[in-house]
Amino acid sequence: MNRRAFRQGKNRVFLALSLIATLAGLACLAALLWTLIAHGIAGISGRLFTEMTPPPGGQGGLLNALYGSAVMTLIGILIGSPIGVLAGTYLAEYGRNSRLSTSIRFINDVLLSAPSIIIGLFIYEIIVVRMGHFSAIAGALSLAILAIPVTLRTTEDMLNLVPVGMKDSSAALGAYPWRTILSILYPAARSGIVTGLLLAIARISGETAPLLFTALNNQFWSTDLNAPMANLPVVIFQFALSPYKDWQNLAWAGALIITVTILLLSISARVLLSLLQAKGGSAR
Amino acid sequence: MAIIDPSHAAKQLIYERIFRSATLSAAILVLVILGGVTVSLLHGAWPALEHFGFSFVTREVWNPVTDEFGALAPIYGTVVTSLIAMVIAVPAGFGIALFLTEMSPPLLKRPIGVAVELLAAVPSIIFGIWGLFVLAPLLQRHVQPWLIGHAGAIPGIGRLFMGPPYGIGILTAGFVLAIMVLPFIAATMRDVFDTVPPMLKESGYGLGATTWEVIWHVVVPHSRVGIVGGVMLGLGRALGETMAVTFVIGNAHRISSSLLAPGTTISSSIANEFTEAVGDLYTSSLIALGLLLFMITFSVIAAAQAMLRRLERRALMSV
Numbered sequence: 001m002n003r004r005a006f007r008q009g010k011n012r013v014f015l016a017l018s019l020i021a022t023l024a025g026l027a028c029l030a031a032l033l034w035t036l037i038a039h040g041i042a043g044i045s046g047r048l049f050t051e052m053t054p055p056p057g058g059q060g061g062l063l064n065a066l067y068g069s070a071v072m073t074l075i076g077i078l079i080g081s082p083i084g085v086l087a088g089t090y091l092a093e094y095g096r097n098s099r100l101s102t103s104i105r106f107i108n109d110v111l112l113s114a115p116s117i118i119i120g121l122f123i124y125e126i127i128v129v130r131m132g133h134f135s136a137i138a139g140a141l142s143l144a145i146l147a148i149p150v151t152l153r154t155t156e157d158m159l160n161l162v163p164v165g166m167k168d169s170s171a172a173l174g175a176y177p178w179r180t181i182l183s184i185l186y187p188a189a190r191s192g193i194v195t196g197l198l199l200a201i202a203r204i205s206g207e208t209a210p211l212l213f214t215a216l217n218n219q220f221w222s223t224d225l226n227a228p229m230a231n232l233p234v235v236i237f238q239f240a241l242s243p244y245k246d247w248q249n250l251a252w253a254g255a256l257i258i259t260v261t262i263l264l265l266s267i268s269a270r271v272l273l274s275l276l277q278a279k280g281g282s283a284r
Numbered sequence: 285m286a287i288i289d290p291s292h293a294a295k296q297l298i299y300e301r302i303f304r305s306a307t308l309s310a311a312i313l314v315l316v317i318l319g320g321v322t323v324s325l326l327h328g329a330w331p332a333l334e335h336f337g338f339s340f341v342t343r344e345v346w347n348p349v350t351d352e353f354g355a356l357a358p359i360y361g362t363v364v365t366s367l368i369a370m371v372i373a374v375p376a377g378f379g380i381a382l383f384l385t386e387m388s389p390p391l392l393k394r395p396i397g398v399a400v401e402l403l404a405a406v407p408s409i410i411f412g413i414w415g416l417f418v419l420a421p422l423l424q425r426h427v428q429p430w431l432i433g434h435a436g437a438i439p440g441i442g443r444l445f446m447g448p449p450y451g452i453g454i455l456t457a458g459f460v461l462a463i464m465v466l467p468f469i470a471a472t473m474r475d476v477f478d479t480v481p482p483m484l485k486e487s488g489y490g491l492g493a494t495t496w497e498v499i500w501h502v503v504v505p506h507s508r509v510g511i512v513g514g515v516m517l518g519l520g521r522a523l524g525e526t527m528a529v530t531f532v533i534g535n536a537h538r539i540s541s542s543l544l545a546p547g548t549t550i551s552s553s554i555a556n557e558f559t560e561a562v563g564d565l566y567t568s569s570l571i572a573l574g575l576l577l578f579m580i581t582f583s584v585i586a587a588a589q590a591m592l593r594r595l596e597r598r599a600l601m602s603v
Contacts, residue, residue: 007494007497008494010494010496011494011495011496011497014496014499015382015387015495015496017379018378018379018380018382018383018387019379019383019387020379021375021376021377021378021379021380021383022379022380022383022384022388022396024376025376025380025399025400025403025466025467025470026396026399028403028463028466029399029400029402029403031414031418032403032406032410032411032414035414035417035418036410036414039417082310083310083313084310085310086306086307086309086310086311087307087310087311087313087314089307089310090307090308090310090311091311093307094304094307094308095308095311100311100312101311103315104311104312104314104315106586106589106590106593107314107315107318108314109585109589110318110582110585110586110589111314111317111318113517113520113521113524113581113585114524114578114581114582114585115523115524115525115526115551115577115578115581116524116526117524117526117551117554117555117574117577118321118325118524118574118577118578118581119321121324121325121328121554121558121571121574122320122321122324122325124558125324125325125327125328125571126320126324145317148313148314148317149314152314176296176297176299176300177300177303177304178299178300178302178303178304179296179299181303182303202405205407206406206407206408206409206410207407208407208408208409208526208527209408209526209527209551209555212555212558212559213558213559216559233407233409233527236409236413237409237412237527237530240412240413240416240417240531241416241531251413252413255409255410255413258407258409258410259406259407259410262405262406262407263402263405263406266401266402266405267398267402270398270401
């Protein structure tokens with residue numbers, strides 16, 4: 001009887017500990033969001049979207065940084081995601097079990113969690129050094145490299161979910177694989193591939209480290225891709241560490257904008273995915 | 285008109301070749317990127333490695349004025365902050381995974397799982413700014429004085445908790461890292477626990493085991509490889525994490541016995557100093573740091589992936 005009480009007690013202790021761990025994790029998320037809202041909401045105003053980043057001690061907005069982030073994220077996605085989608089297509093359709101595919105899959109998973117600052121150094125070495133100056137295009141390229149593994153992984157997974165029967169039917173009609181992939185598989189896996197794009201945008205739009213020494217920063221309005229360009233993460237980094245109250249407030253407002261954007265992107269990616277799974281479930 | 289138009293078939297074949305080679309080159313580009321990263325880092329790091337030789341990784345000195353650079357302090361900071369993060373995040377992640385797979389009411393399972401995954405999506409700079417303005421003052425006012433007062437008096441480990449409570453420093457960086465890698469560890473462990481066949485668990489319950497006993501004697505042994513893989517994936521993240529650490533580490537190139545003192549890590553040294561580095565040797569030393577980080581994280585993540593893959597294959601075979 002005593003032994004049983006001991007076992008049940010031990011059970012309760014460990015289950016309570018795991019409940020505490022879960023509550024602590026959720027509390028961290030809540031605390032993070034709460035601080036962001038509390039500090040950031042005061043800084044959200046019309047000026048944020050109409051004025052440039054201010055000089056030290058001055059007031060202003062984040063317009064150039066928002067624009068720069070949007071442009072570099074967009075270019076990064078436009079370059080990175082086609083590569084990721086095509087490579088994912090190769091892994092899922094053409095070279096499914098070849099040794100090459102196995103190693104590419106492995107390397108891709110490693111790149112997925114590799115430190116992004118390394119990619120920044122890489123682009124610095126091959127582009128910034130060669131061009132002789134920092135530029136928006138270098139920043140966009142480092143973001144593109146970070147977008148590839150995310151889109152590759154989701155594309156491959158999503159193509160694998162398409163029922164084999166659809167592929168076989170298309171082949172039976174005499175279609176070449178490229179036709180099958182473009183006309184049957186991509187449309188069937190569309191929401192899954194879009195999910196991958198959303199996740200990739202979420203991933204790269206908050207990246208700071210690779211931009212520090214590729215796009216650098218720019219206090220002024222610039223649309224020149226060949227020159228340093230302002231961007232939200234680096235502005236947050238510089239302004240948050242500055243001694244000026246106005247700059248710190250702008251950093252908090254920027255942090256709130258980034259976080260809300262990324263959380264919305266991640267949530268919509270998840271909703272899309274669950275819709276897809278619900279559809280796939282009923283089809284089978 | 286013939287049913288099979290030869291020119292049409294020839295065109296199809298050309299399109300097929302073009303499309304196939306496009307996908308193949310995109311796939312090979314992934315390998316090229318990895319190769320390019322390795323070569324360019326080696327190339328950039330070469331002047332420093334040639335100048336300092338092996339002593340680069342064994343010396344603590346970091347002096348841009350006299351052009352003396354050693355990587356020991358950043359390596360120490362990287363390893364210690366990551367260890368602190370793992371000591372906190374591994375048990376906590378295990379607890380969350382356990383709660384999600386064994387305890388949670390079905391209705392809560394998905395929302396809590398999504399919340400944990402959303403924590404993983406928050407960019408690291410946000411953790412940095414939060415760590416600097418919220419967590420660091422909190423630790424400085426409440427946790428660190430207590431540590432100095434109580435743990436500091438214990439002989440031996442007391443040395444880890446000496447000195448003034450700066451707020452920022454190695455310990456704070458470790459805490460922030462712990463919160464950042466927690467979702468990765470928790471999510472991987474949850475997925476790993478889900479691969480345990482229900483029948484095994486039910487057999488345990490059928491013999492009268494408690495929930496904890498089923499977890500400790502059935503689930504954990506069955507998914508050991510995956511658990512280690514998940515932990516190492518988190519470790520890889522912690523080692524390479526840049527922005528969050530840069531905010532709270534204090535950027536001091538020295539090795540202090542106290543965890544409360546400011547320090548530096550490989551990634552935060554690069555982030556803080558790279559754009560300001562003047563002189564080829566300085567820049568090259570920072571790139572050499574990057575090369576070190578790349579080699580360390582690559583081996584940790586590669587080992588983690590290899591373990592997770594092994595588990596996946598086994599799960600497929602048992603189905």
